[in-house]
Amino acid sequence: MSDAPMTEAVEAGDTFAGAVVDYSADKQAFHVPWGKAMMWIFLLSDTFIFSTFLIGYMTVRMSVQDPWPLTSEVFALSMGGEPIPLLLIAIMTFILITSSGTMAMAVNMGYRKEKEKTFWLMVATAVLGASFVGMQMFEWTKLIVDEGVRPWYNPMGAAQFGSAFFMITGFHGLHVTGGVIYLLVVAFRVKNGFYERRGNNYEIVEIAGLYWHFVDLVWVFIFAFFYLW
Amino acid sequence: MAFVAFADRDHEQEHHDPQTFLTKYVWSQDHKVIAIQYGGIAILVGLIALGLSILMRLQLGFPNSFAVINPESYYQFVTMHGMIMVVYLLTALFLGGFGNYLIPLMCGSRDMVFPFLNMLSVWFYFLSVIILLASFFVPGGTTGAGWTLYPPQSISAGTPGAGMGIILMLVSLAVFIVAATMGGLNYVTTVLQARCKGMTLMRMPLSIWGIFMATVLALLAFPALLVSAIMMILDTTIKTSFFMPAMISAGEQLSYNDGSPILFQHLFWFFGHPEVYIVALPAFGLVSDVLATHARKNIFGYRMMVWAILAIGGLSFIVWAHHMYVSGMNPYFGFFFATTTLIIAVPTALKVYNWVLTLWQGNIHLRVPMLFAIAFIFTFIHGGLTGIFLGNVVIDLPLSDTYFVVAHFHMVMGVSPVLVVFASLYHWFPLMSGKMYNETLGKWHFWLTFLGAYSVYLPMHYLGFQGVPRRYFSMGNTDFLPESAQMLNASITVSAIILAAAQSLFFINIFMSLWKGKKAEKNCWGATSLEWLTPDQPPKHGNWGHDLPVVHRWAYDYSVPGQEQDYTPQTVPASEVPVGREHGVSTGFSFETDQEK
Numbered sequence: 001m002s003d004a005p006m007t008e009a010v011e012a013g014d015t016f017a018g019a020v021v022d023y024s025a026d027k028q029a030f031h032v033p034w035g036k037a038m039m040w041i042f043l044l045s046d047t048f049i050f051s052t053f054l055i056g057y058m059t060v061r062m063s064v065q066d067p068w069p070l071t072s073e074v075f076a077l078s079m080g081g082e083p084i085p086l087l088l089i090a091i092m093t094f095i096l097i098t099s100s101g102t103m104a105m106a107v108n109m110g111y112r113k114e115k116e117k118t119f120w121l122m123v124a125t126a127v128l129g130a131s132f133v134g135m136q137m138f139e140w141t142k143l144i145v146d147e148g149v150r151p152w153y154n155p156m157g158a159a160q161f162g163s164a165f166f167m168i169t170g171f172h173g174l175h176v177t178g179g180v181i182y183l184l185v186v187a188f189r190v191k192n193g194f195y196e197r198r199g200n201n202y203e204i205v206e207i208a209g210l211y212w213h214f215v216d217l218v219w220v221f222i223f224a225f226f227y228l229w
Numbered sequence: 230m231a232f233v234a235f236a237d238r239d240h241e242q243e244h245h246d247p248q249t250f251l252t253k254y255v256w257s258q259d260h261k262v263i264a265i266q267y268g269g270i271a272i273l274v275g276l277i278a279l280g281l282s283i284l285m286r287l288q289l290g291f292p293n294s295f296a297v298i299n300p301e302s303y304y305q306f307v308t309m310h311g312m313i314m315v316v317y318l319l320t321a322l323f324l325g326g327f328g329n330y331l332i333p334l335m336c337g338s339r340d341m342v343f344p345f346l347n348m349l350s351v352w353f354y355f356l357s358v359i360i361l362l363a364s365f366f367v368p369g370g371t372t373g374a375g376w377t378l379y380p381p382q383s384i385s386a387g388t389p390g391a392g393m394g395i396i397l398m399l400v401s402l403a404v405f406i407v408a409a410t411m412g413g414l415n416y417v418t419t420v421l422q423a424r425c426k427g428m429t430l431m432r433m434p435l436s437i438w439g440i441f442m443a444t445v446l447a448l449l450a451f452p453a454l455l456v457s458a459i460m461m462i463l464d465t466t467i468k469t470s471f472f473m474p475a476m477i478s479a480g481e482q483l484s485y486n487d488g489s490p491i492l493f494q495h496l497f498w499f500f501g502h503p504e505v506y507i508v509a510l511p512a513f514g515l516v517s518d519v520l521a522t523h524a525r526k527n528i529f530g531y532r533m534m535v536w537a538i539l540a541i542g543g544l545s546f547i548v549w550a551h552h553m554y555v556s557g558m559n560p561y562f563g564f565f566f567a568t569t570t571l572i573i574a575v576p577t578a579l580k581v582y583n584w585v586l587t588l589w590q591g592n593i594h595l596r597v598p599m600l601f602a603i604a605f606i607f608t609f610i611h612g613g614l615t616g617i618f619l620g621n622v623v624i625d626l627p628l629s630d631t632y633f634v635v636a637h638f639h640m641v642m643g644v645s646p647v648l649v650v651f652a653s654l655y656h657w658f659p660l661m662s663g664k665m666y667n668e669t670l671g672k673w674h675f676w677l678t679f680l681g682a683y684s685v686y687l688p689m690h691y692l693g694f695q696g697v698p699r700r701y702f703s704m705g706n707t708d709f710l711p712e713s714a715q716m717l718n719a720s721i722t723v724s725a726i727i728l729a730a731a732q733s734l735f736f737i738n739i740f741m742s743l744w745k746g747k748k749a750e751k752n753c754w755g756a757t758s759l760e761w762l763t764p765d766q767p768p769k770h771g772n773w774g775h776d777l778p779v780v781h782r783w784a785y786d787y788s789v790p791g792q793e794q795d796y797t798p799q800t801v802p803a804s805e806v807p808v809g810r811e812h813g814v815s816t817g818f819s820f821e822t823d824q825e826k
Contacts, residue, residue, distance in 0.1 A: 024430035026780070027234040034235055034342040034422040038414050041448065045410060048452035052499075056456060056492060060471055063489040152468040152484065159486060163469035167459070199241075 039207045043214045046175075050218050053171065054225050057164040069156040071227050074147065075139070089227050092135050093219065096176075099128035100216045103183075103209045110205035115190055118205060122187035125212065129180040136173050140166070165226065172222055175215050182208055235342065235423045239777050246770050258344035259770050260329045263351045265661070267325030270351075274358050275318035281310040283729055290722025292703045292715075300702040301389040304373030307700060309365075311376030312398070315504065316405060317361065319646055321354060323511035324409065324447065327653060328416045328440045330661065334760035335437050337425025337778045339771045341415040350415070353408035357401045364390070364397035372398045375700060377501070380472040380493050384465045386479065396465055399458040406451045406458075416444045425759075427780030431535070432799070434758045434784040435528060438535050439514020442542040443507045449546070450503035457496040464488070494556055498549035505642050506545040510538055512649035513580055516602050518784070519652045520584055522756045523599035524591030525795050527785035527809060529583040537576035544573045554622050555629045563622040570620035574613070581610055592788065592795070596754075597671035601652035604679045605645050612641025615690070630700070633693025636686045644682045651678070651735065658739070659749030660760060663767045666742045674734040681728030688717045755796045758784040762798055782808045 010018045023029050030037050061068060072085035079087065106121035143149045149162040186208045189195060195202055247253040254262060285306045288298045298306075329347070333340050341347045364371045373389030374382060382388055383395055390398075420433075420441045460471040464485075472493045473485035521528045528534060550558060550566040584606050593599065615637040618624045628634060651674075658666050695714055697704070704710055752761040764774040778800050786797040789809035797806045 026427050026429045026432075027236045027424050029421040029430065031232045031234075032422075033232070034418050037422050038343065038418040041417055042410075042414055045413075045448040045452060048449050049456060052453050052456040052496065056460060056471065056496065059489055059492045060487075063492075064487040066487065151463065152470070159470055160488070163463065163471060167463060167469075171459075 033203050033207075035207050036203065036210070039210050043210065046214065050172075050221070053168050054221065057160075057168060058225070060160045060164065061158075064158040064160050066158040067156075068158050069154065069161050071229075074143075074156065075227060086227060088135060088139055089223065092132055092139075093223055095128050095135070096132050096216050096219050099125045099132070100213055102128065103212045107206045107209045110190070110202035113200065113202065115193075115196075118202065119187050119191040122183050122190065122205070122208075126180045126183040126187065129176050129183070129212075133173055133176050133180070136169060136176075140169075168222060168226065172215070172218060175218070179208075179212050179215050182211065236338070236425050236777060239339070256348060258340070258348045260333050260340050260344070260347060261661075261768065263347055264326050264329035266351050267329060267354065268322055268327075270355055270358055271318050271322040271326060274313055274362075275322075277362075278310045278313035278318060279729055279732070281306040281313075283726060285310065286722040286725045288702065290719040301373060302370070303702045304375070304700075305371045305389050305394075308373050308375055309371050313361070314643065315376065315508065316402070317358060319508045319642075319650075320409065320447070320504070321405075322650060323508060323646070324416065324440065324444055325351065325354060325412055327436070327511060327515060328444065329412070330657070331436055331760060332416055332419050332440065333423075334763070334768065334772060335434050335758055335784075336420060336423065337428050337759050337773070337780060338419060338423040339773060339777070341419050342423050343415050343418070346411050347415045350408045350412035353404055353411065357404035357408060360397055360401035360404060364394050364401070367393035367397065369394055377494075377497060378461070379497075380461060380464065380488075380490055381474065381476060381485075384461065384473070385476065396462060399462050399465075403455055403458050403462075406455045409447055409451055413444045413448045417441065417448065425777045425780060428759075428799075431532070432780060432783045434514075435517035435531070435534055435538075436511070436514040438538050439510040439512070439517075442538050443510040446503040446507050446510070446542055446545060450500045450507070452500075453496045454500035457493055457500075461493070491553075491556055491558065494553050495550070498552045499546075501552065502549040503542075503545045506541055508642050508646050510542065512605070512646040513538065515653045516605050516649045517584065517587075518758065519598050519602040519649075519656050520587050521785050521787060522656070522754050523594045523596055523602070524588050525594070525755075525787045526587055526591035527787055529586035529589075530579075531783065531785060533579060534583055537579050540576040541573060544569060544576075548573060551620055551625075554625050560622075567620055567622050571617065574617060574620075577613060581606065581613070596655075597666070597668060597675055598652045598656035600672065600675045600679075601648045601655065604675070605648040605652065608640055608648060608682065609645040612637055612639075612645060616641060627696075628693060630698055631693040632689040632697045632699055635699045636689035636693060639686050639689075644686065648678070648682075651675075654735075654739075656754070657760075658742070659753050659766075661767055662743055662746075663749055664742045664746035665749040665753065666738050666746065670734055670738045670741075674731060674738065677731035677734070678728065681724055681731060684724040685721050685728060688721055692717060752798075755794075757786055757796050757798050759799055762800055785809075 010021055073083070075089055076083040076085045077087040078084070102121050102125045106118050106125060109117040109121060143162075143165075148155050149165075151163050151166045153159055154162045186204055190202065190205065195204065247257060247259065252258075257263060257266075284295075284298055285303065287295055288303055329341070332338075369390050369392045371390050372378070372383060372394040374384075374391075374395065378395070378398070384391055388395075420437060424433075460469075463469040464471055464473050468484050470485045470488035472490050473483075473488040474490060475486045476483045517528050517534060548566055548570045550562055551570045554563055554566075588603070615633070619628060619634065619637055655666060655671060658664070692714060695711070696709055697714055704715075749766065751766050754761070759778055759780070760768075762778060763769075763772055780799045781802045782797065782799055784799055786799075786806070786809040788795045789797055789806060792806055797809070
């Protein structure tokens with residue numbers, strides 16, 4: 001049974017007509033489970049949230065009169081007496097991208113129905129995510145306690161530096177934290193056979209993976225626009 | 230990878246019927262119950278907003294005659310009236326109410342794809358309404374910043390509700406956005422992924438197209454409001470300066486510095502303009518179905534109607550700054566935004582022509598839903614034409630912030646959608662309740678509402694031309710305003726009170742019909758679309774009995790030539806009755822499924 005009706009235009013080799021007929025066919029527009037479609041649509045909406053945050057940040061950065069602190073100096077760690085710019089951020093970024101790798105492997109193992117491996121790879125992803133949040137806490141503490149930066153005040157220049165930093169990284173950190181919880185719930189359900197009883201279907205691992213990769217991708221943009229600019 | 234569609238897995242899935250009273254009517258996951266919950270809450274909160282508008286009108290018509298209305302409370306009435314009507318009534322009623330009720334029924338599915346999330350959506354909506362109403366009872370009262378909530382004024386001392394009121398307003402909006410997102414994901418995914426066999430996209434009733442596109446707009450526009458609400462909450466509570474410039478208030482330098490107030494305006498209207506179409510597009514869709522059904526004629530230019538909905542939705546994201554011509558933004562922007570704004574008139578006018586052409590040579594039955602639907606065409610043309618004036622920068626500048634603007638947006642996104650709400654409520658009431666409403670009472674309700682709305686909003690255009698400013702508590706000794714302006718204002722107030730009182734006819738009609746109305750016949754309008762073809766009326770949990778319906782034609786096969794019956798339901802195979810669309814109406818591609826070949 002084919003979902004896509006064949007029309008004369010398609011038979012004549014009109015590829016555009018073919019695409020239109022495919023997407024407007026009956027039953028479904030995309031040949032994916034509804035959960036996956038819903039996650040993509042949610043991520044599109046979430047993209048607009050983070051874009052608005054970043055555009056808002058760039059706008060206030062242009063409107064401020066006070067100098068914007070040099071991120072390479074603010075976010076430097078001392079190693080052996082020498083300040084190394086963005087060291088912690090580099091490590092955090094590396095960890096988050098690594099977690100995307102373990103997540104991709106978990107998705108693969110999920111489709112191979114290898115429950116044990118899927119479970120441990122998802123737990124590894126969650127642990128990497130949690131350590132990312134831990135380092136973010138360290139960074140916040142350093143900024144608040146050592147440097148005296150507050151959301152409403154910044155001894156190094158424009159107050160909006162602190163406002164935007166805490167708001168954007170905070171909102172992203174909440175996304176990571178939510179993701180860690182989501183991954184752990186799914187991981188334990190994989191392990192205890194919850195999905196086995198529901199048709200041995202592990203597409204939820206991929207759906208969770210979509211969310212996780214999205215959170216990573218957002219971090220790359222925050223890294224580029226906030227730390228590197 | 231071969232993937233089996235949702236509709237084809239129908240019999241593999243377990244369907245639990247709700248057992249207890251609580252799971253059936255309170256914490257229900259059934260889309261029809263959720264729809265009625267959404268609609269009920271929205272209409273109740275809308276009545277509060279109606280009451281607030283009467284209080285405003287009393288002050289404007291008969292200045293300073295009522296002790297309860299002082300300048301502060303007047304601004305609070307204005308703000309809450311606007312916010313409730315736009316967000317908590319119309320958005321919730323069209324998407325949460327009609328969207329929830331009609332999407333699964335019209336698409337031929339048993340429920341939304343994710344019923345639990347759908348239930349959460351309505352309870353989050355309820356929570357947002359509670360937070361909103363709570364702001365009436367906090368010290369300082371609700372915010373009085375106007376529904377646009379522009380900073381710095383909205384969070385500065387001196388504005389009513391600048392303390393707790395504005396915070397509760399913003400929190401309530403954030404909760405509403407969470408609710409709308411949870412519902413919206415369901416609506417969009419259900420339309421895309423859970424249609425029944427034979428229901429292609431180009432066979433969907435226009436109601437579904439309108440609600441679908443409006444939900445897409447909601448998912449993409451609400452983020453801007455959410456982010457600006459978060460930023461303003463931070464500005465208010467912990468004194469960040471996203472939107473707040475350096476200010477001196479009551480002789481003291483505030484701690485704010487260097488924020489950008491115009492950033493808020495851009496973010497707000499990036500949400501605010503699509504919001505207009507979040508309200509308008511479902512109305513366009515629903516009214517198309519009501520018109521076609523009661524004119525016994527297929528909708529004129531179905532394909533163009535669909536493309537117009539999509540085009541309007543797309544364009545609505547690039548016109549937002551036409552709300553900001555006087556904000557001090559770069560004048561070159563005005564040129565761009567005026568152009569895009571006027572381009573929207575093209576697909577919109579196309580829809581109006583198609584509605585009129587649907588009526589042309591139709592077999593028109595002037596029942597109550599049809600009266601409201603035709604009235605919508607009048608008020609929408611009226612409000613649309615004044616929009617062309619206001620879309621042009623040079624005409625907008627003198628008319629900005631006058632009653633002309635008030636008249637325009639009430640005509641186009643107040644009266645018009647509300648007329649469609651009534652048309653749809655009367656049209657689908659027999660389906661939702663199984664009872665028939667009282668036709669005579671309904672006609673009284675219609676004429677009082679239609680004429681009442683015109684006698685309220687038509688004079689406002691003249692007030693606007695005379696330069697009467699909007700949002701003023703009283704006009705004081707203004708030389709340029711003739712005395713007749715005040716007389717006109719008094720007449721508007723009297724009309725508004727009659728108009729508001731006339732709405733009680735609607736509620737009397739609904740409740741009396743529920744109580745002892747006569748039983749509605751099945752498919753009492755002779756409609757073609759799936760929602761009228763359920764085994765039970767009103768439809769039971771799961772909608773379709775044992776098997777899902779199978780669709781063989783579009784939703785507008787009315788008066789197919791050579792047929793005795795003047796409607797052919799979507800489930801009738803082409804072998805029994807030829808598909809009317811393929812005779813007469815040009816469709817481009819043909820979208821038949823392989824079963825029918």
